Amino acid sequence: MAEKLMCAVQYDSYGGGAAGLKQVEVPVPTPSKGEVLLKLEATTLNPIDWKIQKGLFRPLMPKRFPYIPATDVAGEVVEVGPGVENFKPGDKIDGGGSCSILHLFYGFSLIVVMNILDKKKQTGGGLAEYAVAKIDMTVHRPAEISAAEGASFPIAGLTAHGALTLAGLKFDGPDPGPQKNILVTAASGGVGHFAVQLAKLGNAHVTATCGVRNIDLVRSLGADEVLDYKTPAGAVLKSPSGKKYDAVIQCASAIPWSVFEPNLNSTGKVIDLTPGTSAMWTYAVKKLTLSKKQLVPFMNSVKAENLVYLAELVKQGNLKVVIDCKHALNDAEAAWAKSIDGHATGKIVVEP
């Protein structure tokens, strides 16, 4: 019998940006043990998607080509693999496409990368009409959450939640502890807009940076103080009320340690989501010198229980999802270019 085909967007080699993407027809993937096949309703892009295309993780985890990118998806279960009991056809779920979710663990200065992709087959990511998802990284989507919203918070929301937890905020009990001063940089972005809201839910005083066009939005998400990052005051990250930060959720591209240092309290931490070479040196030096002020490289790990927690917040209206734009799958190149450009406000959605 002829294989069922689906539209998808893939790339055949590293590099090339949006021009490296190809609109193709490929067989619909088949779910294996512990997997479900989703008919996708929405996918969102994260910077890691195009960074992988540029060669991120290439030495540790070379890609098999052709490769269908994108990890954050929402859709309907249409088929289940062997051993799947908690999902059935017709269920709406959110989660990460199985093809490129990474589990990464930081231990001292070592990064251990464990690739969960079954290397023997191309299961496919979110830029497609169908994708296979591992059930341990998927959750049911409450009816109150749209597919676009559901696909928006897996990586970005979990990253914000994980970084704030590392910063010492508590989300799991009635007593949030003493109030912390948190700075969120690039607060208008995919991660930043969730970090501002979650920090407020964690009882923090929040200072945020963004461009002038997003100041009102970031305030409306709960930030107590907002700095325009293009002004001299914004560039030095100084809190207008003179507060020193207990932690910085560093979502912007490289900012030197010398800019953070005078704004941190005596035990302040910079949780760096995109640590480059300079940040890794700072991390090592601060560790070796037993400095109380620390730079902490952060790498997200996906836990279904935290996805459930975020879904509940979205359902209750306590976590807003800001969507920059929606693109059809046949216009995925424009969405890709927009993400590379780095000026989205909230999330970039692709719909099949």
Ligand SMILES: NC(=O)c1ccc[n+]([C@@H]2O[C@H](COP(=O)([O-])OP(=O)(O)OC[C@H]3O[C@@H](n4cnc5c(N)ncnc54)[C@H](OP(=O)(O)O)[C@@H]3O)[C@@H](O)[C@H]2O)c1
């Ligand atoms: N470690 C991890 O596990 C992990 C997970 C997720 C993401 N990340 C990384 O975290 C970073 C943020 O991700 P994202 O999805 O939030 O990115 P994003 O959505 O592409 O961020 C875009 C936003 O950042 C703002 N921005 C850019 N530079 C800024 C600056 N210097 N100061 C203030 N705002 C600035 C832009 O505002 P304007 O348009 O006004 O410039 C835009 O609104 C990326 O580098 C990503 O790779 C890491």
